[in-house]
Amino acid sequence: MTEKQEVADAGWRDYGEPQLPAPLAAALAAFAEQGYHGTSVRDIAARANLSVPGLYHHYPSKQSLLQGLLEMTMTDLLARSERAVAAAGNAPVERFGAVVECLLRFHMYRREQAFIGSTEIRSLDDSYRAAYIAHRDRQQRMVDEIIEAGMAEGDFTTAYPKDAGRAVTTMCVSVSTWYKPSGPLDADELVKRYLQIARDAVGYRGA
Amino acid sequence: MTEKQEVADAGWRDYGEPQLPAPLAAALAAFAEQGYHGTSVRDIAARANLSVPGLYHHYPSKQSLLQGLLEMTMTDLLARSERAVAAAGNAPVERFGAVVECLLRFHMYRREQAFIGSTEIRSLDDSYRAAYIAHRDRQQRMVDEIIEAGMAEGDFTTAYPKDAGRAVTTMCVSVSTWYKPSGPLDADELVKRYLQIARDAVGYRGA
Numbered sequence: 001m002t003e004k005q006e007v008a009d010a011g012w013r014d015y016g017e018p019q020l021p022a023p024l025a026a027a028l029a030a031f032a033e034q035g036y037h038g039t040s041v042r043d044i045a046a047r048a049n050l051s052v053p054g055l056y057h058h059y060p061s062k063q064s065l066l067q068g069l070l071e072m073t074m075t076d077l078l079a080r081s082e083r084a085v086a087a088a089g090n091a092p093v094e095r096f097g098a099v100v101e102c103l104l105r106f107h108m109y110r111r112e113q114a115f116i117g118s119t120e121i122r123s124l125d126d127s128y129r130a131a132y133i134a135h136r137d138r139q140q141r142m143v144d145e146i147i148e149a150g151m152a153e154g155d156f157t158t159a160y161p162k163d164a165g166r167a168v169t170t171m172c173v174s175v176s177t178w179y180k181p182s183g184p185l186d187a188d189e190l191v192k193r194y195l196q197i198a199r200d201a202v203g204y205r206g207a
Numbered sequence: 208m209t210e211k212q213e214v215a216d217a218g219w220r221d222y223g224e225p226q227l228p229a230p231l232a233a234a235l236a237a238f239a240e241q242g243y244h245g246t247s248v249r250d251i252a253a254r255a256n257l258s259v260p261g262l263y264h265h266y267p268s269k270q271s272l273l274q275g276l277l278e279m280t281m282t283d284l285l286a287r288s289e290r291a292v293a294a295a296g297n298a299p300v301e302r303f304g305a306v307v308e309c310l311l312r313f314h315m316y317r318r319e320q321a322f323i324g325s326t327e328i329r330s331l332d333d334s335y336r337a338a339y340i341a342h343r344d345r346q347q348r349m350v351d352e353i354i355e356a357g358m359a360e361g362d363f364t365t366a367y368p369k370d371a372g373r374a375v376t377t378m379c380v381s382v383s384t385w386y387k388p389s390g391p392l393d394a395d396e397l398v399k400r401y402l403q404i405a406r407d408a409v410g411y412r413g414a
Contacts, residue, residue, distance in 0.1 A: 033329065038244020118384065119326045122240065158407065160400040167404045170381035171374040177325065178373070193367040197374045200365065201408045 012080040012087070012102055015109035022048045023058055024072065027065040032112045036066055036123040066120060067128045073113040074135035077106050081142055092150035093206055099143055100198045101191050103172035107179070108187055114176035143169055147202055157203035168198045219287040219294070219309055222316035229255045230265055231279065234272040239319045243273055243330040273327060274335045280320040281342035284313050288349055299357035300406075300413055306350055307405045308398050310379035314386070315394055321383035350376055354409055364410035375405045 020028065026048035030039040041062050045055040059065045081102045088098035107114050124132060144165045150156035158164045172194065179190065199206075227235065233255035237246040248269050252262040266272045288309045295305035314321050331339060351372045357363035365371045379401065386397065406413075 034244040035242030035326075036245070037241040115326075119242075119322075159403060163397075163400040164404050164407075166385070167378040167401065167408075170384070171378045174377035174381055177377070190370075193370040194374065196366060197371050197408050200371075200410055201374075201404050203407055 012083040013105060015105065018110065018113065020069070020072065021058070023050065023055055023065060024069045027059075027062075027069055028112055028116065031066065031069075031116050031120060036062070036120045041065075063123075063125055063128075066116075066123060067125075069113070070117055070120075070124070070128075070132055073110065073117055074132065074139075076110075077102075078135060078139060080106060081139060085142065085146070092146055092153055093155050093204065095146045096143075096150060096156075096199070096202070097195055099146060100168065100172060100195055103143075103169065104175055104191050104194055105187065107173055107176040108181065108190070111176040111179065114173065118173070118176075140165065140169055150202065150204075155204060155206055157205050158201070159203075161202070164202045168201055171198070171201075219290040220312060222312065225317065225320065227276070227279065228265070230257065230262055230272060231276045234266075234269075234276055235319055235323065238273070238276075238323050238327060243269070243327045248272075270330075270332055273323075273330060274332075276320070277324055277327075277331070277335075277339055280317065280324055281339065281346075283317075284309075285342060285346060287313060288346060292349065292353070299353055299360055300362050300411065302353045303350075303357060303363075303406070303409070304402055306353060307375065307379060307402055310350075310376065311382055311398050311401055312394065314380055314383040315388065315397070318383040318386070321380065325380070347372065347376055357409065357411075362411060362413055364412050365408070366410075368409065371409045375408055378405070378408075 018025070018028075023044065026044045027039075030043050030047055033039075034043070039062070041055060042052055044062070044065060045052045048055060059068060081099055084098040084102040085095050088094040121129060121132065144162060147156055147158075147161045147165045151158075151161050175190070175194070179185070181187070225232070225235075230251065233251045234246075237250050237254055240246075241250070246269070248262060249259060251269070251272060252259045255262060266275060288306055291305040291309040292302050295301040328336060328339065351369060354363055354365075354368045354372045358365075358368050382397070382401070386392070388394070
């Protein structure tokens, strides 16, 4: 790996604990346990060791906590995906591997955020819901464009590139519903296996 | 199709409105909108046009409504899957096609139930949670055993049959998160495309 690649590569595979502001971390834990509608601002303040007015000082409503949380989640996923794809170079097969691996790792290490992202779209105010869906569409478009480039190069041969792109994204996203970091399946091994399955799903006819 | 096949086949592809008892239909609508913890028994009684004591007469708790709903959902999915596979005959490729099509149709036509099934496992009492997970495991085992049989016959060639089985199931389940029956993609066309992608994902090397 050259020095330049290392810089571009920096960090998209690194996951420690999520670096969320205390109110958002508290909101995440509460929403994951009880759902948005089952959670009160008082619950969140108590979990964050803040008074209700202290919490409102930073986040004026429960809705702003949900939006703040989902915005940070999607921004993180998109930024990691873009870094992963940029570091992979120009070959569609490599770019595909990068975006799939990035989706997989994110959904292994950010399971709670992913869960809120897929379950509480119903609870978003209309104004922000459109912005959130635009983020998700951007992520899907990244996958779709790489598959299209791979079709153009003759690397991928599926008859249904757009459907395969959605199928691949959803199978990566679904990892968040069953993967346990403490379980028997090592993260790198999961990436290796799912990457093969994802390549098969787009009809990869390479080496 | 012979008469015998028609009998075995009966109904697994047929979906009208879900035939739920009024309290469960009301619980489904409320949970889908507000989540289990955000819903009160009073909400459900009002939606079902019942008094709270009237509702309790049939379902003694909010938990029993959730359990009743998920039990009917999984029983329906399992029964349809078994009928679909039985009607498909002995060839693993046909059986695989049947179970994939059944998963797809269920998750197109029973989106709300599927949503509650994947989001409110957290809200189940421990005793029933184990039974529910056993149902899901049984569904996954059906897929896994068909893939194993197809590997043994040389129809499927994936290096990772068990992981491919999970990937295929989750990509079918995820259809519930985005499919719109009123949208541009016809149900039969979706089945055709996803079936091809699912075959590719297990390394089908057939005609």
